[in-house]
Amino acid sequence: MSDIVMPQLGESVTEGTITRWFKQPGDAVQEDEPLFEVSTDKVDTEVPSPESGVLSQIIVQEGETVDVGTVLAVIGDGAAAPAAPADETPAPVEEAPAPAPAPEPAPAPAAPAPAPAPAPAPAPAPAPVAEGRLLSPLVRKLVEEHQLDVATIPGSGVGGRITREDVLDAIDARDGAGSAAAAPAFEPATPTNTWTSQPSAPASPAPSPSAAAPARPAARRAPSPAVAPVVPGSGDRVEQLNKIRLLTGAAMVASKQAAPHSITIVEVDYEGVEKVRRSVREEFIAEEGFSLTYLPFISRAVVDALHEFPHMNASMGDGSVILHDEVNLSIAVDLDYEGLLAPVVRSAHDKRLRAIARDIRDLATRARSKNLGPDDLAGGTFTLTNSGSFGTAIVIPIINQPQVSIMSTDGVSRRPVVVTDEFGGESIGIHSVGNLTLAWDHRAFDGAYAAAFMSRVKEILETRDWSTEL
Structure with missing residues (x-):
């Protein structure tokens, strides 16, 4: 008998949701045959069976979310009778909460500490470990981001x-609840709502007189919104945020709160790149099966510049900056407006232009067809996001934590520019020009370093003989 456990689906993924079992108890299973499908906040993927045998028991049912390492099912040599999952479930439960003793010294006394009437206010502080309940890192993060009291969550x-x-x-x-009855359950979170922590400070003094009457919960509810609530009109439609949008939003808020974002923008003359693209257009499509865009050129220039500016190719640690030896380039891919993934071009520093173009094409295709594996999304050291196809002028991106920088590539258009010939003479020419925008973490370096890096990327794009790489 062998246990099938929730695999590690990427370095930052701590749990997964079983979305589908391809086999049922009693079914024969072959090694490497798809056994189940798992969904995380980063990727949906099919997981193959590690060995051949008969699926004896399914412990974690479809729709359930469990931590990495949790036993999901059992594979045996023979067709063991499928035992009732309800009876067998406690076995893995004993193992999963094994680390529970560590959180036991939870600040349980914290609730009695504020003995006065405003006692409910500090309730969110012990929320992650309330009632001795063990929370995964992702669950704890969501609870803290949205200031929930875990005691109220079944x-x-x-x-x-x-x-x-x-x-x-x-x-x-x-x-979504508009009833007053639902308000007290989440009321303690309102004073320190992380989504509005900055603007809420000046809003608090105004309602303070009414808040002084602790016997009236309605008075404490008044300061909860940072701005006046919007009442939908008769023709308006209210849509609840889906789970992907909530997770993305939480990650973006966390990034903006953790990192002091700064912006550096340069204008790039792509005329040299454009001439090479035009000269190899038909040949490249015939050989590779897709068009050669500006993104591979930009990626190649960024990779070379990162070697000269190692603090750009880095991640923030606990009071430290980790400078990465390899350049693993994350490429943001839009999923038809339904979400965003950033699969990784691995060891980009070892690849030339054509190889990078192939990798970008492959990753984008697999991302949109939901065929990425967990390793495709892990280990990025610098991110590129491209909205140039929409003709944008300047897009200011949010850093992909724990990286320290992200670059946005914007639209390229034909513009008049001053052209200097080899003798110093100047004339007006029409060239392909576009902007590059770098968002960077001011904790890792300063503005001069960011400006020098962007200047180097611009120089490489404008002066390199790109025909030698094609």
């Missing part, structure tokens, strides 16, 4: 554990 996971779906359902219920 757990649907193994042994009553709170899963990501439970937290998201609680967020949906809170945001």
Whole structure:
């Protein structure tokens, strides 16, 4: 008998949701045959069976979210009778909460500490470990981001554990509920709502007189919105944010709160790049099966510049900056407006222009067809996001944590420019010109370093003989 466990689906993924079982108890399974499908906040992927045998038991059902390493099913040598999952479930539960003793010294006394009437206000502080419940890092992050009280969230996971779906359902219920009865459950979170922590400070003094009457919960509810609530009109349609949008939003808010974002922009004359693109257009399509865009040229220039500016190819640590030896280039891919993924071109520093173009094409195709694996999304050291196809002028991106910088490539258009010939003479020419925008973490370096890096990227794009790489 062998246990099938939730695999590690990327370096930053701590849990996964079973979305589909391809086999049922009693079915024969071959090694490397797809056994189940798992979904995380980063990727949906099919997981193959590690060995051949008969699926004896399914422990974690479809729709359940569990931590990495949790036992999902059992594969045996023979057609073992499928035992009732309800009876067998406690076995893995005993293993999953094994680390529970560590969180036991939870600040349980924190609730009695504020004995006065405003006692409910500090409630969110012990929320992640309330009632001794163990939370995964992702669940804890969502709870803290949305200032929820875990004591009010029913757990649907193994042994009553709170899963990501439970937290998201609680967020949906809170945001969609208009009844006064639902307000007290989430009321303690309002004073320190991380989504409005900056603007809420000046808003607090105004309602403070009414808040002085602790016996009236309605008075404490007044300061919760940072701005006046919007009442939908008769022709308006209200759409609840889906789970992908909530997770993306939480990640973006966390990045903006953690990193002091600064911006550096340069204008690039792509005329040399454009001439090479035109000269090889038909041949490249015939050989590769796709068009050669500006993005591979920009990627190649960025990779070379990163070697000269190692603090750009870095991640923030705990009071430190980790300078990466390899350049693993994350390429942001839009999923038809339904989400965003950033698969990684690995060891980009070892690849020339054509190879980088192939990798970008392959990753984008697999991202849109949901065929990326967890390793395709892990380990990025610098991110490129491209909205130039929409003709944008300047897009200011948000850093992909824990990286320290991200570059946006904007639209390229034909513009009049001053052209200097070899003798110093000047004339007006029509060239292909566009902007590059770098968002960077001011904790890692200063503006002069960012400007020098962008100047180097611009120089490479404008002066290199790109025909030698094609």
